[in-house]
Amino acid sequence: MAERAFQVDLRGVVDLLSRHLYSSPRVYLRELLQNGVDAVTARRAGDPAAPAEVRVEAPEHTRDGTLRVHDSGVGLTEEQVHELLATIGRSGKRDELGYARHEFLGQFGIGLLSGFLVADEIEVLTRSAEGGPSVRWVGYADGRYRVERAGRERDEIGTTVTLRPRPDAEEWFGARTVTELARHYGSLLPVTLTVGPTPITGQGPPWAGAHPTPARRRAALDGYCRELFGFTPLDVIDLDVPEAGLRGVAFVLPTPANPTVRATHRVYLKRMLLADNVADLLPDWAFFVRCVVDADELRPTASRESLYEDDLLGHVRDTLGDRLRDWLVGLAETDPAALREFLRLHNVGVKALAVHDDAMLELVHRWLEFETSSGAMTLAEFGRRHPEARYTRDVDEFRRLSAVSAAQGVGLVNGGYVYDADIIARLGDLDSAAALRPLDPGELTTRFGVLDSETELRLRGFLRAAESALDRLGCTVVLRRYAPASLPALYLTSRAAEHHAELAESRAEADPLWADVLGALEPALAADRPRLVLNHTNPLTRRVTTLTDPHLVELAVQALYGQALLHGRHPLRPADTAALNRSFLGLLDWATPTDPEEGA
Numbered sequence: 001m002a003e004r005a006f007q008v009d010l011r012g013v014v015d016l017l018s019r020h021l022y023s024s025p026r027v028y029l030r031e032l033l034q035n036g037v038d039a040v041t042a043r044r045a046g047d048p049a050a051p052a053e054v055r056v057e058a059p060e061h062t063r064d065g066t067l068r069v070h071d072s073g074v075g076l077t078e079e080q081v082h083e084l085l086a087t088i089g090r091s092g093k094r095d096e097l098g099y100a101r102h103e104f105l106g107q108f109g110i111g112l113l114s115g116f117l118v119a120d121e122i123e124v125l126t127r128s129a130e131g132g133p134s135v136r137w138v139g140y141a142d143g144r145y146r147v148e149r150a151g152r153e154r155d156e157i158g159t160t161v162t163l164r165p166r167p168d169a170e171e172w173f174g175a176r177t178v179t180e181l182a183r184h185y186g187s188l189l190p191v192t193l194t195v196g197p198t199p200i201t202g203q204g205p206p207w208a209g210a211h212p213t214p215a216r217r218r219a220a221l222d223g224y225c226r227e228l229f230g231f232t233p234l235d236v237i238d239l240d241v242p243e244a245g246l247r248g249v250a251f252v253l254p255t256p257a258n259p260t261v262r263a264t265h266r267v268y269l270k271r272m273l274l275a276d277n278v279a280d281l282l283p284d285w286a287f288f289v290r291c292v293v294d295a296d297e298l299r300p301t302a303s304r305e306s307l308y309e310d311d312l313l314g315h316v317r318d319t320l321g322d323r324l325r326d327w328l329v330g331l332a333e334t335d336p337a338a339l340r341e342f343l344r345l346h347n348v349g350v351k352a353l354a355v356h357d358d359a360m361l362e363l364v365h366r367w368l369e370f371e372t373s374s375g376a377m378t379l380a381e382f383g384r385r386h387p388e389a390r391y392t393r394d395v396d397e398f399r400r401l402s403a404v405s406a407a408q409g410v411g412l413v414n415g416g417y418v419y420d421a422d423i424i425a426r427l428g429d430l431d432s433a434a435a436l437r438p439l440d441p442g443e444l445t446t447r448f449g450v451l452d453s454e455t456e457l458r459l460r461g462f463l464r465a466a467e468s469a470l471d472r473l474g475c476t477v478v479l480r481r482y483a484p485a486s487l488p489a490l491y492l493t494s495r496a497a498e499h500h501a502e503l504a505e506s507r508a509e510a511d512p513l514w515a516d517v518l519g520a521l522e523p524a525l526a527a528d529r530p531r532l533v534l535n536h537t538n539p540l541t542r543r544v545t546t547l548t549d550p551h552l553v554e555l556a557v558q559a560l561y562g563q564a565l566l567h568g569r570h571p572l573r574p575a576d577t578a579a580l581n582r583s584f585l586g587l588l589d590w591a592t593p594t595d596p597e598e599g600a
């Protein structure tokens with residue numbers, strides 16, 4: 001049986017490209033520029049002095065309704081025209097083994113077809129650097145093509161591609177649009193590119209230009225960033241990954257960025273724009289920069305609109321991540337004021353990093369200010385001042401205990417904001433001396449002063465009455481002496497007491513069998529009930545301890561209990577609210593004279 005070759009219906013292929021590969025018909029111009037540049041590259045490989053020009057003429061310039069792209073490239077012989085232009089998927093840019101040759105932009109052998117997104121007919125007029133006559137190839141969107149000797153020899157070596165716009169695609173051919181597209185894709189190309197009379201290429205990549213001083217270079221890059229992204233960067237970081245032939249710059253954002261939104265970057269491959277919304281160039285955490293880079297060795301996907309995910313891209317991501325980290329660490333040494341400003345803006349991101357990264361943790365420890373019982377300060381400074389420091393995992397607990405805790409010589413750090421507790425918990429990894437322990441509020445009582453035995457004895461009756469006043473509320477009472485004297489009483493729960501409270505609550509809801517099991521645990525936990533610690537150095541509290549009327553003691557102690565709960569922003573249970581109400585009304589009743597008419 002004779003073997004046959006596949007037949008390809010070109011219309012189907014073009015339809016596939018336009019619907020599924022390319023995001024917009026505008027890519028036709030990119031593909032044409034790319035072929036022109038590659039042809040120049042090929043010619044200059046053998047003849048470095050050959051001109052490097054790509055000229056685009058929009059219909060407004062040609063005045064015959066067509067768009068033309070002229071290049072001074074290597075051109076094609078008649079044989080090559082048959083071989084390369086007539087076979088889809090055939091590319092002159094692969095080596096004998098079929099690998100893409102890395103000096104070229106193209107590799108797939110489909111780029112020219114994108115012309116059919118906007119035109120029904122493509123004409124290629126070419127004269128090869130290898131000699132031979134000028135050749136004309138005309139391809140049609142329905143898959144036919146013809147090759148002929150050109151009627152007139154081209155004067156110059158090179159190629160001219162001509163498209164006659166389809167009526168429904170004319171919007172892509174206006175001189176303004178073509179100029180903008182050329183600038184968008186091609187402003188950094190290493191050739192002289194013009195559209196009509198307008199030069200498109202100029203100085204080349206802004207980061208590679210020569211400047212008389214570093215300050216002038218910085219000013220130029222700031223200007224570039226403003227033009228491109230609309231902001232003046234806080235700093236500019238040079239990027240260089242030789243393994244990927246990558247150079248470029250990272251602009252540090254001058255305003256806080258949303259860390260959950262992945263930053264996107266402008267990526268050029270071999271100086272041709274790939275896209276300006278490439279997300280996978282940097283690690284996730286690097287949301288505080290926007291980059292512009294050009295890479296020779298990274299590969300595009302076939303659409304040429306995103307990067308092909310391979311080991312090299314992974315390596316680039318890691319290397320750029322390291323670079324940004326080193327920049328930050330370096331800033332700590334060279335420009336602490338700039339670092340402080342950076343941290344003020346981007347602290348959440350840096351904290352997110354510090355959770356996993358030791359260098360960042362070190363930086364946070366030394367430079368980032370936390371809320372502490374001694375005001376805002378770095379953890380390093382705080383650790384120096386408070387050898388016995390603790391931290392809270394929640395903002396409310398910090399608010400209620402920082403003053404009391406500090407008064408007992410235990411400095412407190414607020415670890416209640418996002419990432420804080422995780423970072424603080426990791427400080428020990430840095431250096432065991434830097435470690436901070438979480439605060440167990442219960443331990444504070446062990447630091448309060450006890451009363452002398454004589455006073456203790458004298459107040460036994462009061463204490464017993466006070467105990468029974470709070471017994472129903474599940475709270476014990478102790479009397480201590482502590483600073484600040486302005487605080488009449490403090491409600492303290494230990495971690496165990498919190499556990500106990502949860503247990504009691506679930507017991508109330510549990511079925512009888514389970515309630516018994518939980519009940520059996522109770523005695524062991526009774527010692528860990530929350531405590532109302534009355535402050536004997538507070539004048540009012542001291543007066544309360546001298547009350548003898550049991551009813552008044554109950555009212556006063558419940559009032560102090562309620563006040564301590566409110567002051568500490570503890571949640572109030574219904575029983576607590578009831579006790580607070582009762583004590584308030586009871587004290588009011590006691591304080592006001594009896595109404596003479598009441599008895600009447």
Ligand SMILES: Nc1ncnc2c1ncn2[C@@H]1O[C@H](COP(=O)(O)OP(=O)(O)OP(=O)(O)O)[C@@H](O)[C@H]1O
Binds near residue numbers: 036076091093113
């Ligand atoms: N302006 C040109 N000058 C010289 N040769 C060209 C020109 N345009 C196209 N060719 C030849 O035709 C071949 C096919 O071009 P086409 O644009 O379809 O694919 P490609 O550039 O190889 O790859 P890609 O699909 O990635 O663009 C090219 O490999 C090249 O050899």
